[in-house]
Amino acid sequence: MNDVKAWRDTVSIPTYEVYDPEKYPVFIEKRVYQASSGAVYPHPVIEKISDEPVDKEWQVIYIENDYIKLMVIPALGGRIQMAWDKIRERHFVYYNHVIKPALVGLTGPWISGGIEFNWPQHHRPSTYDATDSYIEENKDGSVTVWVSELERMFRTKGMAGFTLHPDKAYLEIKGQLYNRTVHPQTFLWWANPAVAVNDHYQSVFPPDVNAVFDHGKRDVSEFPIAKGEYYKVDYAPGSDISQYKNIPVPTSYMAITSKY
Structure with missing residues (x-):
């Protein structure tokens, strides 16, 4: 039986920094975002990205077993930035070597690559914000990296847990959501993995999708x-x-x- 290990580290990644946010986001609530409301208050909205990269130190968490190695960036929404197949020696999720946001997110910055975790709506208003993180060692020998946040729009709590098991060549992802208010809250919770494609790439849906x-x-x-x-x-x-x-x-x- 092989061991699973997780540890914190610091990596330097070329990063295109974001500018200061718009001071008055309430005045842009009438915009339409992907055919629905663009209201994000009390989140600020960032409207400008630097044109030149800088080498920036990021705090990351690695989790690894004999088959898979992952790199999580808690400071960027808890996203999985890198997913490496150790047997075939390849990235099984597209690995972006730079942090270069585009202004397509609900509050501005959004980056491609890795696996983005989205809730309570759209491409997550806080997708570029920091999360709390915790490494949990489980009794069965597996290890889980938890990332979590209290989001500002509806005051709900969302968590994602990334688990690697001994002798298992897959990543298990758990989602946990908490309504901390006295009112019913609607939500979406979905993962957005990126893949590198070529002329042989095909999207496969269930057979009843027409x-x-x-x-x-x-x-x-x-x-x-x-x-x-x-x-x-x-x-x-x-x-x-x-x-x-x-x-x-x-x-x-x-x-x-x-x-x-």
Whole structure:
């Protein structure tokens, strides 16, 4: 039986720093964000990113067994920045070697790569904020790295736990949410992994998925064979949009319904 270990470390990563946030976020609540409200109060909104990178020291947590090695950055929403397959010697999640935000997040900065954990809505208002972190050694020999936060919009608490087991070649992810208020609260909780693609990449949905839509149902298509216009591309008389090579423009699609 192999051991699982987790430890804290410091790594230097080229980073494009963010500028000071907008002082009055209440005045931008009328904006539309992915077909829904852009209100984020009391979060500030950042509207500018540096054009030049600096070498920045980040506090990280590594967790590793004989098969997998992960790097978690608690200061960036508790995201998994790096996931390494030790047997095949490859990154099984896309590893971004720089921290370079784009202004596409609900409160501004959002970065690609790794696995982003999103709640209570959209691409997480606090996706660029720090989380608390804790390393838990379990009785069965597994180790869990917990990241958690008290979010500001609805006063709820969200946690994600990343567990590696001895002799297991997979990552187990647990989500725990707490409503700390006296009122019912709605939420989303979802993970957003990034992968490096090529002409052989295919998106696989459950077999009962026959239609997809983009953010906010602004566009709808049959799936996997698109026969009409989607994202301003005419796929008639029919094209398999599950195949990455058949999609000529950046495109989003989500399953509408599935029993799975």
